[in-house]
Amino acid sequence: MSSNEDLKDTNTEARFEFKKEERSSFQAEKGLTEETIRVISEDKGEPEWMLKRRLRALEQFQEMPMPTDWPGQPDLSEVDVNEIVPYIRPDVETRESVDDWTDLPEDIKDTFDKLGIPEAEKNALSGVGAQYESEVVYQNMQERWEEKGVVFCNMDEAVQEHEDLVREHFMTKCVPPSDNKFAALHGAIWSGGSFVYVPEDTVVEMPVQAYFRMNSEGMGQFEHTLIIAEEGSEVHYIEGCSAPKYSAFNLHSGGVEVFVGEDAHVQYSTVQNWSKNTYNLNTKRALVEADGRMEWISGSMGSKATMLYPSTVLKGRGASDNHITIAFAGEGQNIDTGAKVYHNAPNTKSTIESKSISKDGGRTNYRGLVHIADGASNSSTSVECDALMFDNESTSDTMPYMEINESTVDVAHEATVGKIGDEDVFYLQSRGLDDDDAKQMIVSGFIEPITEELPIEYAVELNRLVELEMEGSLG
Amino acid sequence: MATLQITNLHAKVAEEGGESILRGVDLSVESGEIHALMGPNGSGKSTMAKVIAGHPAYEVTDGEITLLLDDADVADIDEDVPAEMREWDLLALEPNERAALGIFLGFQYPAEIEGVTMTNFLRQALNAKHEEREELFEEDDDADVDEDDEAGYDTSPMEGEADDGEIGVAEFQQLLKGKMELLDMDEKFAQRYLNAGFSGGEKKQNEVLQAAILEPSIAVLDEIDSGLDIDRLQDVSEGINALRDEQGTGVLQITHYQRILDYVEPDHVHVMIDGEIAQSGGADLAKKLEDEGYDWVREQVYEAA
Numbered sequence: 011m012s013s014n015e016d017l018k019d020t021n022t023e024a025r026f027e028f029k030k031e032e033r034s035s036f037q038a039e040k041g042l043t044e045e046t047i048r049v050i051s052e053d054k055g056e057p058e059w060m061l062k063r064r065l066r067a068l069e070q071f072q073e074m075p076m077p078t079d080w081p082g083q084p085d086l087s088e089v090d091v092n093e094i095v096p097y098i099r100p101d102v103e104t105r106e107s108v109d110d111w112t113d114l115p116e117d118i119k120d121t122f123d124k125l126g127i128p129e130a131e132k133n134a135l136s137g138v139g140a141q142y143e144s145e146v147v148y149q150n151m152q153e154r155w156e157e158k159g160v161v162f163c164n165m166d167e168a169v170q171e172h173e174d175l176v177r178e179h180f181m182t183k184c185v186p187p188s189d190n191k192f193a194a195l196h197g198a199i200w201s202g203g204s205f206v207y208v209p210e211d212t213v214v215e216m217p218v219q220a221y222f223r224m225n226s227e228g229m230g231q232f233e234h235t236l237i238i239a240e241e242g243s244e245v246h247y248i249e250g251c252s253a254p255k256y257s258a259f260n261l262h263s264g265g266v267e268v269f270v271g272e273d274a275h276v277q278y279s280t281v282q283n284w285s286k287n288t289y290n291l292n293t294k295r296a297l298v299e300a301d302g303r304m305e306w307i308s309g310s311m312g313s314k315a316t317m318l319y320p321s322t323v324l325k326g327r328g329a330s331d332n333h334i335t336i337a338f339a340g341e342g343q344n345i346d347t348g349a350k351v352y353h354n355a356p357n358t359k360s361t362i363e364s365k366s367i368s369k370d371g372g373r374t375n376y377r378g379l380v381h382i383a384d385g386a387s388n389s390s391t392s393v394e395c396d397a398l399m400f401d402n403e404s405t406s407d408t409m410p411y412m413e414i415n416e417s418t419v420d421v422a423h424e425a426t427v428g429k430i431g432d433e434d435v436f437y438l439q440s441r442g443l444d445d446d447d448a449k450q451m452i453v454s455g456f457i458e459p460i461t462e463e464l465p466i467e468y469a470v471e472l473n474r475l476v477e478l479e480m481e482g483s484l485g
Numbered sequence: 486m487a488t489l490q491i492t493n494l495h496a497k498v499a500e501e502g503g504e505s506i507l508r509g510v511d512l513s514v515e516s517g518e519i520h521a522l523m524g525p526n527g528s529g530k531s532t533m534a535k536v537i538a539g540h541p542a543y544e545v546t547d548g549e550i551t552l553l554l555d556d557a558d559v560a561d562i563d564e565d566v567p568a569e570m571r572e573w574d575l576l577a578l579e580p581n582e583r584a585a586l587g588i589f590l591g592f593q594y595p596a597e598i599e600g601v602t603m604t605n606f607l608r609q610a611l612n613a614k615h616e617e618r619e620e621l622f623e624e625d626d627d628a629d630v631d632e633d634d635e636a637g638y639d640t641s642p643m644e645g646e647a648d649d650g651e652i653g654v655a656e657f658q659q660l661l662k663g664k665m666e667l668l669d670m671d672e673k674f675a676q677r678y679l680n681a682g683f684s685g686g687e688k689k690q691n692e693v694l695q696a697a698i699l700e701p702s703i704a705v706l707d708e709i710d711s712g713l714d715i716d717r718l719q720d721v722s723e724g725i726n727a728l729r730d731e732q733g734t735g736v737l738q739i740t741h742y743q744r745i746l747d748y749v750e751p752d753h754v755h756v757m758i759d760g761e762i763a764q765s766g767g768a769d770l771a772k773k774l775e776d777e778g779y780d781w782v783r784e785q786v787y788e789a790a
Contacts, residue, residue, distance in 0.1 A: 431596065432541070432542070433596055434596040434598060436538075436540055436541065436580060436596075437592060437595060437596035437598075438596070438598070438606075438610075439539075439579070439580035439581045439584070440538045440539075440580050440581075440583075440584055440589070440590045440592075441581075441584060441606075441610040441613075441614075441695065441699065442581050442584040442585055442610045442611070442613040442614035442617060442699065443581055443609065443610060443613045444579065444581045444613070444617070445579070445581075447609070447613060448581075451598065451601055451606070451609065452598060452601075454600065454601065455598050455599050455600025455601035455678070455679075456599065456600055457600070458599070458600030458601070459600070
């Protein structure tokens with residue numbers, strides 16, 4: 011099928027501002043119908059049960075109302091599922107050979123240049139020309155892990171090759187489609203993503219990184235990540251890249267499910283920067299067994315509106331959770347993000363540390379929920395959210411909900427909202443830093459708790475991205 | 486030897502109808518000298534310190550602040566610095582440019598910056614100062630050259646920005662260690678966040694440390710002695726003496742009290758009343774103020790008027 015012609019027919023320029031079309035070989039019809047879902051599933055050669063799940067999710071999606079009445083909620087009235095092109099399969103023939111670097115939109119190329127990222131890395135990050143190289147790297151890692159029984163592959167492949175594991179875990183116990191409207195949407199049209207399986211007592215020492223895969227398969231706008239860490243295992247998974255990921259669609263609705271076995275430890279880190287026309291509506295959740303530990307570390311940048319509240323269910327005694335999030339909202343952006351933790355067992359522990367920065371009229375919300383169930387005795391939680399604003403036009407709201415149904419618990423909440431102080435800036439200027447560098451230093455310090463948790467290259471890029479956002483040179 | 490020359494300086498709070506605070510200050514400080522600036526609360530001492538450093542909250546309505554530099558002050562610049570680039574109108578410059586030329590302001594209440602370690606901050610400040618100096622002293626023809634390559638790294642982001650004559654991490658650490666020993670500061674300071682959770686005394690010591698690292702020609706120290714116990718006062722005083730003796734820094738020390746002047750002997754003492762220098766003299770003047778207060782100066786001013 012010649013994709014160029016088809017795309018011209020079905021897409022407006024507004025949604026395809028760049029020339030990626032030629033790499034796709036198949037495209038589903040616009041809009042969301044049972045027929046579309048069947049085509050996607052068939053094209054992927056999926057087993058019957060997956061098709062059934064997709065169709066069931068579609069029904070649920072159609073039944074559920076859009077979230078509209080949350081206090082301070084981002085406006086989603088522009089999000090029209092009938093305008094979504096849910097699936098594009100890239101052309102495998104050309105994927106490895108075409109150097110699409112020149113075809114990327116100018117703003118993306120500019121960003122890479124400003125980030126100072128070397129050409130090879132640019133290509134890897136943009137998920138185009140260097141895909142071949144990425145796969146080599148991936149292959150090497152894979153061999154080492156395979157010996158230990160670790161699986162790390164594309165989610166579509168996982169459905170074929172690890173069917174039993176996927177069938178048991180995929181949107182059943184962790185993020186069922188019934189969870190929310192966008193989880194249901196995701197369940198219906200998901201495509202691509204990563205599958206990670208770590209067997210019992212296995213420690214994967216180096217972080218599993220999936221950034222090079224994000225753009226390569228099916229556009230990944232509805233990518234699904236499934237991580238299963240068996241008892242006593244340990245893995246650090248890093249998803250996304252700090253370079254702006256170009257959005258073919260103006261809706262991104264990913265799903266992340268993490269199973270943390272007894273005494274296992276999973277760290278999920280992501281630094282993502284979406285194009286400014288994207289609605290970023292994700293559902294991410296972890297289920298943690300006794301003495302297991304889950305850590306979420308995320309940097310949310312870009313997008314027109316983001317609604318994202320990674321959540322953790324502490325199921326077993328002594329399970330623990332740690333959330334660190336950072337959000338940055340510039341002009342016309344509303345980043346609504348936070349965390350949810352359910353303490354469903356005794357001796358469970360959680361900490362949430364949320365940082366947000368807003369400038370030029372941007373809006374950030376912290377929306378959090380900590381639920382301590384009756385019987386979750388001796389549990390403790392600590393929530394800290396700090397907001398930093400550049401100017402009087404920007405806004406920041408904190409909406410922490412605490413539902414405490416147990417008396418022997420330790421609950422702490424602390425929130426600060428501040429403007430970048432003129433005195434602070436002047437102090438640094440008087441030491442020789444110019445105005446921009448002074449502000450940058452204050453913001454770097456502000457997000458330091460996040461950057462110190464990330465591998466150095468991510469930390470450097472996160473800092474650099476924030477710097478570019480502050481200069482207003484992205485977007 | 487640099488000279489900071491303040492002539493007929495008038496300044497007000499930078500807002501409509503803002504209060505007029507400085508009403509014609511004349512003062513000259515040379516490197517290597519120690520001047521004490523005294524005066525009652527509200528007389529305009531801190532305002533003057535901030536105006537010298539370029540604080541945006543104040544607007545200069547009249548007068549001049551000029552910095553004159555000689556060969557020794559521009560010895561670090563590779564090229565010949567012509568006569569017309571030895572005289573700087575500070576009021577036309579940004580705070581960081583003034584810092585680059587050798588002006589330092591020691592704050593009474595320094596900002597606390599979380600997440601930024603002392604080491605990181607001081608190294609960046611030192612590098613920023615060197616870079617700004619080079620730009621300031623560059624001939625106009627070359628002035629634009631650097632603009633473009635600020636955009637990104639020349640090397641991998643993992644390695645950080647390309648090294649262009651900046652002081653390296655290891656080299657800087659040696660420098661910092663030496664200066665901290667000189668000031669009798671605990672090594673742990675280097676890894677703490679800038680002023681965050683520092684005691685009053687630690688903050689003051691930190692101000693002196695910064696002056697020792699940045700090696701200004703002229704340091705204006707705003708009530709650096711307030712809130713110090715006697716031991717810390719001695720440490721800070723030794724630090725100030727070292728600034729003058731070892732770096733040739735000229736110090737304009739704003740203080741309410743004679744006691745720091747027991748340790749840091751001033752060459753000149755000035756009394757500010759109602760936004761003007763009402764009286765100047767030697768070290769004796771400070772002692773007289775300590776004994777007799779400011780009333781007699783005030784009376785002299787009003788009799789003269």
